[in-house]
Amino acid sequence: xxxxxxxxxxxxxxxxxxxxxxxxxxxxxxxxxxxxxxxxxxxxxxxxxxxxxxxxxxxxxxxxxxxxxxxxxxxxxxxxxxxxxxxxxxxxxxxxxxxxxxxxxxxxxxx
Amino acid sequence: xxxxxxxxxxxxxxxxxxxxxxxxxxxxxxxxxxxxxxxxxxxxxxxxxxxxxxxxxxxxxxxxxxxxxxxxxxxxxxxxxxxxxxxxxxxxxxxxxxxxxxxxxxxxxxxxxxxx
Numbered sequence: 657x658x659x660x661x662x663x664x665x666x667x668x669x670x671x672x673x674x675x676x677x678x679x680x681x682x683x684x685x686x687x688x689x690x691x692x693x694x695x696x697x698x699x700x701x702x703x704x705x706x707x708x709x710x711x712x713x714x715x716x717x718x719x720x721x722x723x724x725x726x727x728x729x730x731x732x733x734x735x736x737x738x739x740x741x742x743x744x745x746x747x748x749x750x751x752x753x754x755x756x757x758x759x760x761x762x763x764x765x766x767x
Numbered sequence: 768x769x770x771x772x773x774x775x776x777x778x779x780x781x782x783x784x785x786x787x788x789x790x791x792x793x794x795x796x797x798x799x800x801x802x803x804x805x806x807x808x809x810x811x812x813x814x815x816x817x818x819x820x821x822x823x824x825x826x827x828x829x830x831x832x833x834x835x836x837x838x839x840x841x842x843x844x845x846x847x848x849x850x851x852x853x854x855x856x857x858x859x860x861x862x863x864x865x866x867x868x869x870x871x872x873x874x875x876x877x878x879x880x881x882x883x
Contacts, residue, residue: 690871694802699771699858699874700810700880753798755872759809 658683660748662758667734670766677761678733679746686750689729691720694743696762703744704731736765769793771875773859780849788844788878792861799842800860801834801871808856816842817864845853849882856880 659682669675677690687708692700706713706720706729713720719732729748733740746758768777780786780877792799812826816836827833831849846853856877862870867880 692874697876699860699876701874702871705871744839754814754823755800755810757810 657749658686658727658745658752658754658756660756660758662746662761664761665759666762666764668764670764671736671738673736675731675733675736675740675763675765677746677763678709678756679729679731679748681727681729681756683748683756684727685707686727686748688720688749689743690747690755691745692745692747694745696742700745733760733763736763738765738767741765771859771861772811773857773875773878775878776876777879779883782851782882783845783848785845786849786880788846788857788859788880790842790844790859790861791874792840792842792859796861796863796873797839798862798864798870798872799836800862801842802858802860802874803828804856804858804877806858808853810851813844823832825829849868849880851882854880854882 661680663678690705691703692699693703704718704720706722719735732741741764744761747755749755774789779794791861797818799816803811815823831847834844856879858877860872860874862872
Protein backbone atom coordinates (compact mmCIF):
# COMPACT_ATOMS: atom_id res chain seq x y z
CA UNK A 657 0.00 0.00 0.00
CA UNK A 658 0.91 3.64 0.01
CA UNK A 659 3.69 4.52 2.40
CA UNK A 660 5.71 7.57 3.42
CA UNK A 661 8.99 7.08 5.24
CA UNK A 662 10.46 9.97 7.19
CA UNK A 663 13.97 10.39 8.60
CA UNK A 664 15.39 11.12 11.05
CA UNK A 665 12.94 10.46 13.88
CA UNK A 666 14.82 12.91 16.11
CA UNK A 667 17.17 15.73 15.23
CA UNK A 668 19.12 18.09 17.46
CA UNK A 669 20.88 21.13 16.02
CA UNK A 670 22.59 24.17 17.44
CA UNK A 671 20.78 27.45 17.09
CA UNK A 672 21.73 29.05 13.80
CA UNK A 673 22.55 25.77 12.09
CA UNK A 674 20.46 24.18 9.34
CA UNK A 675 18.12 21.23 9.72
CA UNK A 676 17.10 18.81 6.99
CA UNK A 677 14.29 16.27 7.18
CA UNK A 678 13.78 13.75 4.39
CA UNK A 679 10.77 11.79 3.20
CA UNK A 680 10.31 9.05 0.64
CA UNK A 681 6.95 8.06 -0.80
CA UNK A 682 5.82 4.97 -2.62
CA UNK A 683 2.80 6.05 -4.67
CA UNK A 684 3.99 7.41 -8.01
CA UNK A 685 0.60 9.11 -8.42
CA UNK A 686 1.34 11.42 -5.50
CA UNK A 687 1.37 15.02 -6.65
CA UNK A 688 1.01 17.17 -3.55
CA UNK A 689 3.44 17.22 -0.62
CA UNK A 690 2.68 19.35 2.44
CA UNK A 691 4.75 19.73 5.59
CA UNK A 692 3.18 20.24 9.01
CA UNK A 693 4.66 21.53 12.25
CA UNK A 694 3.19 20.34 15.53
CA UNK A 695 4.06 22.15 18.72
CA UNK A 696 3.49 20.54 22.08
CA UNK A 697 -0.18 20.29 22.92
CA UNK A 698 -1.35 21.68 19.60
CA UNK A 699 -2.64 20.35 16.31
CA UNK A 700 -0.39 20.14 13.23
CA UNK A 701 -0.11 23.35 11.24
CA UNK A 702 0.81 23.63 7.57
CA UNK A 703 4.14 25.39 7.10
CA UNK A 704 4.93 24.81 3.45
CA UNK A 705 3.82 22.63 0.55
CA UNK A 706 4.98 21.72 -2.92
CA UNK A 707 3.28 20.32 -5.99
CA UNK A 708 4.73 17.82 -8.42
CA UNK A 709 5.27 20.33 -11.20
CA UNK A 710 7.76 22.25 -9.06
CA UNK A 711 11.20 21.13 -7.91
CA UNK A 712 11.77 23.60 -5.11
CA UNK A 713 9.84 26.14 -3.09
CA UNK A 714 11.13 28.58 -0.51
CA UNK A 715 9.47 30.69 2.14
CA UNK A 716 11.91 32.74 4.20
CA UNK A 717 13.97 30.27 6.25
CA UNK A 718 12.02 27.22 5.09
CA UNK A 719 12.42 25.43 1.78
CA UNK A 720 11.16 22.18 0.34
CA UNK A 721 12.70 20.23 -2.52
CA UNK A 722 11.12 17.46 -4.56
CA UNK A 723 12.73 14.76 -6.67
CA UNK A 724 9.89 12.94 -8.42
CA UNK A 725 12.16 10.45 -10.12
CA UNK A 726 13.56 9.26 -6.83
CA UNK A 727 10.27 9.86 -4.97
CA UNK A 728 12.06 11.96 -2.38
CA UNK A 729 11.16 15.29 -0.85
CA UNK A 730 12.91 17.21 1.87
CA UNK A 731 12.35 20.08 4.29
CA UNK A 732 15.21 22.49 4.87
CA UNK A 733 15.23 24.97 7.73
CA UNK A 734 18.08 27.47 7.77
CA UNK A 735 19.27 29.68 10.64
CA UNK A 736 17.30 27.58 13.12
CA UNK A 737 15.82 29.25 16.17
CA UNK A 738 14.55 27.76 19.46
CA UNK A 739 10.96 28.34 18.33
CA UNK A 740 11.57 25.94 15.46
CA UNK A 741 11.64 23.13 18.04
CA UNK A 742 8.61 20.94 17.32
CA UNK A 743 7.56 17.73 15.60
CA UNK A 744 7.47 17.94 11.81
CA UNK A 745 5.36 15.68 9.61
CA UNK A 746 5.58 15.21 5.88
CA UNK A 747 2.66 13.95 3.82
CA UNK A 748 1.96 12.82 0.29
CA UNK A 749 -1.29 12.67 -1.58
CA UNK A 750 -2.18 11.80 -5.13
CA UNK A 751 -4.59 9.22 -6.34
CA UNK A 752 -6.89 9.26 -3.32
CA UNK A 753 -8.09 11.72 -0.72
CA UNK A 754 -6.15 10.03 2.05
CA UNK A 755 -3.20 11.97 3.28
CA UNK A 756 -0.39 9.54 4.00
CA UNK A 757 1.74 11.00 6.77
CA UNK A 758 5.31 10.25 7.69
CA UNK A 759 6.02 9.14 11.23
CA UNK A 760 7.31 12.55 12.29
CA UNK A 761 10.64 14.15 13.21
CA UNK A 762 11.19 15.67 16.61
CA UNK A 763 13.45 18.69 16.06
CA UNK A 764 15.23 20.22 18.99
CA UNK A 765 17.10 23.49 18.50
CA UNK A 766 19.67 23.99 21.21
CA UNK A 767 20.26 27.56 22.35
CA UNK B 768 -15.42 29.81 12.17
CA UNK B 769 -11.83 30.90 11.81
CA UNK B 770 -10.43 27.43 12.31
CA UNK B 771 -11.35 23.84 13.06
CA UNK B 772 -12.86 23.69 16.51
CA UNK B 773 -12.80 20.56 18.66
CA UNK B 774 -14.36 19.77 22.00
CA UNK B 775 -13.67 18.76 24.63
CA UNK B 776 -10.01 19.71 24.58
CA UNK B 777 -9.34 17.22 27.38
CA UNK B 778 -11.37 14.27 28.56
CA UNK B 779 -10.61 11.75 31.30
CA UNK B 780 -12.98 8.82 31.38
CA UNK B 781 -13.25 5.51 33.15
CA UNK B 782 -12.64 2.30 31.28
CA UNK B 783 -15.88 0.96 29.88
CA UNK B 784 -17.61 4.33 29.55
CA UNK B 785 -18.65 5.87 26.22
CA UNK B 786 -17.22 9.16 25.00
CA UNK B 787 -18.23 11.62 22.31
CA UNK B 788 -15.79 13.99 20.65
CA UNK B 789 -17.02 16.88 18.57
CA UNK B 790 -15.55 18.64 15.56
CA UNK B 791 -16.75 21.86 13.96
CA UNK B 792 -14.93 22.29 10.63
CA UNK B 793 -13.99 25.52 8.91
CA UNK B 794 -17.08 27.09 7.37
CA UNK B 795 -17.54 25.99 3.77
CA UNK B 796 -15.21 23.01 4.01
CA UNK B 797 -16.88 19.93 2.58
CA UNK B 798 -14.23 17.37 3.48
CA UNK B 799 -13.69 16.29 7.08
CA UNK B 800 -11.17 13.85 8.55
CA UNK B 801 -10.57 12.23 11.91
CA UNK B 802 -7.05 11.11 12.85
CA UNK B 803 -5.70 9.52 16.00
CA UNK B 804 -2.30 10.29 17.45
CA UNK B 805 -0.99 8.13 20.26
CA UNK B 806 1.69 9.57 22.54
CA UNK B 807 4.80 10.32 20.53
CA UNK B 808 3.42 8.61 17.45
CA UNK B 809 2.35 9.61 13.96
CA UNK B 810 -1.08 10.34 12.56
CA UNK B 811 -3.40 7.38 12.12
CA UNK B 812 -6.29 7.87 9.68
CA UNK B 813 -9.68 6.96 11.13
CA UNK B 814 -12.49 8.20 8.89
CA UNK B 815 -13.20 10.63 6.04
CA UNK B 816 -16.39 12.49 5.11
CA UNK B 817 -16.94 14.30 1.82
CA UNK B 818 -20.19 16.14 1.26
CA UNK B 819 -23.12 13.76 1.03
CA UNK B 820 -21.02 10.79 -0.07
CA UNK B 821 -20.75 7.66 2.02
CA UNK B 822 -17.88 8.09 4.48
CA UNK B 823 -14.67 6.10 4.24
CA UNK B 824 -14.56 4.25 7.56
CA UNK B 825 -11.66 2.02 6.64
CA UNK B 826 -9.40 3.40 9.39
CA UNK B 827 -11.70 2.82 12.34
CA UNK B 828 -9.84 0.34 14.60
CA UNK B 829 -12.87 -1.56 15.88
CA UNK B 830 -16.65 -1.56 15.93
CA UNK B 831 -16.50 0.40 19.19
CA UNK B 832 -15.63 3.43 17.09
CA UNK B 833 -18.21 5.28 15.02
CA UNK B 834 -18.59 8.74 13.56
CA UNK B 835 -21.29 10.78 11.99
CA UNK B 836 -21.54 14.12 10.29
CA UNK B 837 -24.85 15.88 10.45
CA UNK B 838 -25.92 18.46 7.91
CA UNK B 839 -22.56 18.27 6.19
CA UNK B 840 -20.92 20.28 8.95
CA UNK B 841 -20.37 19.22 12.56
CA UNK B 842 -19.00 15.73 13.15
CA UNK B 843 -19.07 13.53 16.24
CA UNK B 844 -16.68 10.67 16.91
CA UNK B 845 -18.05 8.17 19.41
CA UNK B 846 -16.03 5.57 21.24
CA UNK B 847 -18.06 2.97 23.10
CA UNK B 848 -16.84 0.91 26.06
CA UNK B 849 -13.53 2.75 26.12
CA UNK B 850 -10.31 0.85 26.73
CA UNK B 851 -6.99 2.13 28.01
CA UNK B 852 -5.44 1.71 24.56
CA UNK B 853 -7.93 4.29 23.27
CA UNK B 854 -5.99 6.96 25.16
CA UNK B 855 -4.68 9.33 22.50
CA UNK B 856 -5.19 12.70 20.89
CA UNK B 857 -8.05 12.67 18.41
CA UNK B 858 -7.47 15.22 15.67
CA UNK B 859 -10.09 16.55 13.30
CA UNK B 860 -9.20 18.23 10.01
CA UNK B 861 -11.14 19.80 7.17
CA UNK B 862 -10.52 20.98 3.63
CA UNK B 863 -12.38 22.83 0.90
CA UNK B 864 -12.74 19.76 -1.27
CA UNK B 865 -10.88 16.58 -1.95
CA UNK B 866 -7.14 16.98 -1.51
CA UNK B 867 -6.57 15.33 -4.88
CA UNK B 868 -6.48 18.81 -6.30
CA UNK B 869 -4.12 19.86 -3.56
CA UNK B 870 -6.56 21.44 -1.16
CA UNK B 871 -4.76 21.69 2.13
CA UNK B 872 -6.26 20.08 5.19
CA UNK B 873 -6.37 22.18 8.35
CA UNK B 874 -6.25 20.55 11.76
CA UNK B 875 -7.96 21.42 14.99
CA UNK B 876 -6.12 21.45 18.30
CA UNK B 877 -7.27 17.94 19.13
CA UNK B 878 -9.18 16.25 21.90
CA UNK B 879 -6.87 14.62 24.45
CA UNK B 880 -8.55 11.46 25.71
CA UNK B 881 -7.28 9.59 28.75
CA UNK B 882 -8.94 6.33 29.76
CA UNK B 883 -8.24 5.32 33.36
